[in-house]
Ligand SMILES: Nc1ncnc2c1ncn2[C@@H]1O[C@H](COP(=O)(O)OP(=O)(O)O)[C@@H](O)[C@H]1O
């Protein structure tokens with residue numbers, strides 16, 4: 310870990326434990342820092358505790374009968390551990406939840422309207438929408454059709470655009486690449502990078518697709534069984550042999566086959 | 580075939596049907612927000628009627644004051660129900676919320692019985708009972724007024740759901756979790772839906788109270804209201820209006836044919852048949868939305 314002589318991080322999470330239903334310990338003392346204006350990845354396999362970590366930060370745990378039972382979460386220095394989700398969005402934290410979850414029976418335009426902060430003026434909202442449509446031209450074309458009929462990639466873009474309307478200073482994304490073709494992942498990650506550069510927005514990116522994620526972030530954390538097991542710059546992680554073998558698909562180990570096998574089976578079952 | 584008589588049956592059936600729609604619009608508003616048919620909608624309708632009676636007859640206010648003031652009281656009551664009862668059930672199985680609405684209905688009936696007793700009282704809106712002839716066809720004035728109230732609510736809600744607040748309510752109806760994730764106050768939205776449904780209940784209570792008198796039996800309107808809401812698709816306000824028209828016409832015309840054959844009581848059979856057939860043949864109703872499936 311490097312010495313903290315630089316500016317205060319936008320997000321700092323210290324030894325956080327999360328309990329679901331008061332019994333199920335899902336993460337066990339996770340500490341993560343997001344420096345201002347940086348893009349950070351949180352990597353790990355299924356069930357490692359990535360989504361739980363994001364929900365602890367956004368306050369969405371409560372909706373799933375979960376709570377932070379130890380540790381604290383600070384946003385720009387303010388303790389937000391017990392704050393309502395709604396107030397955290399007002400502070401500037403927005404969480405693009407797993408599985409896209411756009412408002413299917415609303416148009417993309419209405420999806421953006423729904424997310425507008427209560428105080429935002431009509432002209433600010435339309436300015437904000439135009440900005441988002443500039444980032445995602447595919448959305449602009451389909452702004453008046455039902456969001457439920459958009460393609461997976463378009464829905465992911467809409468989910469991100471919808472989060473941008475809340476004007477976050479920290480955007481958290483939960484597996485945005487899931488189920489998307491590689492060219493779409495590249496397109497979406499490219500846009501995220503562009504927004505990060507142009508607006509100085511900090512990003513916390515949760516991914517199983519470590520290969521794609523490590524291309525755009527500066528630093529990453531690896532989480533396993535509810536614990537951070539590795540932390541380093543993107544370069545360091547990319548060259549780490551464990552990461553290469555298990556997460557970048559470089560090795561021919563059994564784990565790699567298991568992952569493939571699992572996803573194939575899942576498709577049959579769903 | 581007596582065409583004049585048949586059209587009279589159909590037109591009056593349609594007007595009565597729109598009064599069922601008025602009731603059903605309240606059910607739809609709550610179904611959109613809470614994903615349950617509100618079994619207390621009948622209770623709320625009855626309370627709405629009693630509140631207006633209390634303000635006009637007991638407190639002596641003129642109707643044009645009593646009705647808007649009653650609407651404000653019902654609005655607050657709807658919000659209160661979310662705050663006091665529903666919020667505690669967040670995250671529990673939907674069937675628990677359904678049971679809560681049943682309990683609420685029983686509670687409301689008991690409360691009005693305790694306060695105002697069980698004798699039927701009349702609303703005295705002052706709508707004339709002089710026959711009104713449109714051409715050769717006789718129509719009831721109070722039904723005409725009620726139908727106009729329904730249309731007014733319908734138009735108001737169509738416009739409301741295009742406003743920013745309305746869009747947020749539709750978002751809540753789509754996905755609670757996604758709504759929370761972008762800072763929408765789901766609790767306030769659900770409260771607002773209950774508040775609006777309670778105001779609609781007051782509208783229905785005043786009209787139906789005028790037609791059949793104000794007592795606990797007003798809460799039984801739930802059965803026909805629910806049939807209309809299910810036929811319309813439970814989550815569609817337009818569906819509630821069209822389904823009301825259909826049920827009203829089928830019931831009135833059908834009963835005229837069937838009553839001589841079965842010796843009365845065929846109205847209930849027709850309503851039952853519509854409800855059962857809808858659920859069996861078209862569970863999403865005429866306008867209910869399916870979950871969108873992409874291939
Ligand atoms: N709502 C919940 N209730 C109980 N346990 C949960 C809930 N959500 C997740 N968990 C458990 O917490 C652990 C971490 O899950 P999650 O954070 O979703 O992992 P990831 O996002 O890395 O796949 C898993 O063991 C999972 O079963």
Ligand SMILES: [Mg+2]
Pocket residue numbers: 356359360361407483
């Ligand atoms: Mg997850």
